[in-house]
Amino acid sequence: MVHEVLAHPGKRLRPLLSFGSAAGGPPSLEVVRGAAIVELVHLATLVHDDVLDGADQRHGAQTPNRTHGAHAAVLFGDTLFAHALVLAAEHTSPELCRLVARASRQVCSGEVCQTFARGHDQMSLEDYYRHIKLKTAELFEAACHTGALLAQRPPEHIQACALFGRHLGIAYQLYDDFVDLLQEDSKAGKTLGTDAASGKLTLPMLLERDRRGPQILQALRQGGNPREIISPETWRECFRRLDAEIAAAELALAPIEGSPSPYFLLRLTAFLREMAAKLAPQYA
Amino acid sequence: MVHEVLAHPGKRLRPLLSFGSAAGGPPSLEVVRGAAIVELVHLATLVHDDVLDGADQRHGAQTPNRTHGAHAAVLFGDTLFAHALVLAAEHTSPELCRLVARASRQVCSGEVCQTFARGHDQMSLEDYYRHIKLKTAELFEAACHTGALLAQRPPEHIQACALFGRHLGIAYQLYDDFVDLLQEDSKAGKTLGTDAASGKLTLPMLLERDRRGPQILQALRQGGNPREIISPETWRECFRRLDAEIAAAELALAPIEGSPSPYFLLRLTAFLREMAAKLAPQYA
Numbered sequence: 001m002v003h004e005v006l007a008h009p010g011k012r013l014r015p016l017l018s019f020g021s022a023a024g025g026p027p028s029l030e031v032v033r034g035a036a037i038v039e040l041v042h043l044a045t046l047v048h049d050d051v052l053d054g055a056d057q058r059h060g061a062q063t064p065n066r067t068h069g070a071h072a073a074v075l076f077g078d079t080l081f082a083h084a085l086v087l088a089a090e091h092t093s094p095e096l097c098r099l100v101a102r103a104s105r106q107v108c109s110g111e112v113c114q115t116f117a118r119g120h121d122q123m124s125l126e127d128y129y130r131h132i133k134l135k136t137a138e139l140f141e142a143a144c145h146t147g148a149l150l151a152q153r154p155p156e157h158i159q160a161c162a163l164f165g166r167h168l169g170i171a172y173q174l175y176d177d178f179v180d181l182l183q184e185d186s187k188a189g190k191t192l193g194t195d196a197a198s199g200k201l202t203l204p205m206l207l208e209r210d211r212r213g214p215q216i217l218q219a220l221r222q223g224g225n226p227r228e229i230i231s232p233e234t235w236r237e238c239f240r241r242l243d244a245e246i247a248a249a250e251l252a253l254a255p256i257e258g259s260p261s262p263y264f265l266l267r268l269t270a271f272l273r274e275m276a277a278k279l280a281p282q283y284a
Numbered sequence: 285m286v287h288e289v290l291a292h293p294g295k296r297l298r299p300l301l302s303f304g305s306a307a308g309g310p311p312s313l314e315v316v317r318g319a320a321i322v323e324l325v326h327l328a329t330l331v332h333d334d335v336l337d338g339a340d341q342r343h344g345a346q347t348p349n350r351t352h353g354a355h356a357a358v359l360f361g362d363t364l365f366a367h368a369l370v371l372a373a374e375h376t377s378p379e380l381c382r383l384v385a386r387a388s389r390q391v392c393s394g395e396v397c398q399t400f401a402r403g404h405d406q407m408s409l410e411d412y413y414r415h416i417k418l419k420t421a422e423l424f425e426a427a428c429h430t431g432a433l434l435a436q437r438p439p440e441h442i443q444a445c446a447l448f449g450r451h452l453g454i455a456y457q458l459y460d461d462f463v464d465l466l467q468e469d470s471k472a473g474k475t476l477g478t479d480a481a482s483g484k485l486t487l488p489m490l491l492e493r494d495r496r497g498p499q500i501l502q503a504l505r506q507g508g509n510p511r512e513i514i515s516p517e518t519w520r521e522c523f524r525r526l527d528a529e530i531a532a533a534e535l536a537l538a539p540i541e542g543s544p545s546p547y548f549l550l551r552l553t554a555f556l557r558e559m560a561a562k563l564a565p566q567y568a
Contacts, residue, residue: 075396082389089382097381098373105366112359
């Protein structure tokens with residue numbers, strides 16, 4: 001099962017965050033190990049997500065629940081997560097373990113909150129932002145923190161990278177939620193359009209609800225086309241908010257301008273801007 | 285959800301192992317925290333087990349999957365597990381985190397192996413023992429190790445208690461597997477008789493298969509009464525093996541005879557002997 005999931009990797013965004021945040025420090029196996037740990041935690045959550053969403057495809061390949069059934073897939077996710085913490089605990093100081101365990105708990109808490117919010121049509125924008133912060137931004141932040149920490153970068157460097165990670169995480173989750181509504185399955189390599197159908201509310205839905213009332217959620221849930229139901233004004237507001245988070249991430253690196261980390265990390269914000277523009281050139 | 289699962293505790297065997305192994309050391313909050321961490325890991329695995337088995341009852345109360353659905357229950361188990369590791373990582377040395385993460389990984393690996401072995405009627409006795417060692421004995425061993433370690437007991441004490449835990453864990457899982465075949469639902473407070481139906485093979489089934497051939501597994505799977513299908517000779521052999529593990533656990537404490545730990549830990553072997561005798565007075 002390990003070979004199968006590693007054979008079809010995603011973008012490896014979190015390791016890139018670790019390496020970018022470590023830049024300028026001595027090259028070290030510790031940093032590679034830290035990046036692997038964060039990616040394993042992420043992989044464990046993907047495996048469980050796919051079981052819970054009944055998703056058949058991920059990164060263009062069959063999901064573990066599709067190949068081996070939900071039973072084996074849940075336990076496989078548990079094992080990956082436990083293995084990540086075994087690796088973290090092998091580090092000489094308990095700080096790495098602390099960082100990884102805390103971020104993992106936040107990710108899980110965010111997913112629990114999101115699950116209980118499903119179908120609650122009155123959910124607030126604040127709740128949505130809280131959920132994506134826990135579910136995604138905490139691990140992005142931990143990836144940056146881990147890289148900078150293990151490369152023995154100074155405290156202001158660690159802090160700047162961590163803040164960058166947090167904002168990039170929010171931006172990335174906004175983008176990912178837009179993809180679920182806007183892109184065709186064939187391009188994404190994973191099962192899409194599941195959010196609306198499962199009662200999960202994302203930013204475009206919430207903003208359109210605030211504009212035109214809760215009946216639009218009903219229409220989406222019944223399989224209505226999100227490109228038609230969500231208005232261009234709402235999409236423009238969505239991409240404006242995405243852009244603001246990317247800008248906040250970039251601003252977070254100002255205190256360490258001139259260090260090698262921004263050189264690498266700013267490529268990731270540029271990449272996200274590019275992907276957003278490709279997804280909906282008319283709004284981004 | 286936390287309140288609900290804590291309101292209906294089990295026997296709290298693992299914390300008892302931690303406290304028993306810590307006896308003789310200074311009373312300390314560290315030991316209590318260590319016991320709580322091990323119990324939380326156990327609780328997380330129970331929550332996932334009940335999702336995977338579709339079990340409705342545990343400790344005489346509704347399971348989280350029954351009350352909140354499989355989706356929330358899987359994420360809840362993840363959160364409990366992550367929280368256990370957050371607590372472990374707060375300890376000053378990384379040793380506790382290492383111990384807990386490793387034991388957790390073994391528990392999950394054991395469950396994965398067991399899952400893939402389901403329905404494999406040719407499974408060996410060695411496989412069965414390997415699965416229960418990983419799935420149950422590793423965490424019993426970790427409970428003892430954690431207690432003795434956090435109470436700053438000497439190395440030979442830690443080693444004796446850990447070995448005790450390993451044998452008691454195997455003994456306890458043998459007993460628990462017998463219960464699934466022998467006891468009525470009303471007494472157990474959890475859903476029973478699920479092993480045979482789900483294709484999970486346990487010691488009595490394997491021994492009876494070796495005695496009379498694989499068709500008896502088919503009969504059990506189709507809902508045949510295990511009291512009638514599994515012969516008294518097999519049951520006697522089962523209880524003999526259970527007794528041998530309990531004796532091995534007791535023997536493991538010989539090197540620390542006279543310390544306060546055996547006084548407490550031997551109550552647990554006595555308790556297990558008693559439960560076994562109650563379950564089937566004619567064989568135990």
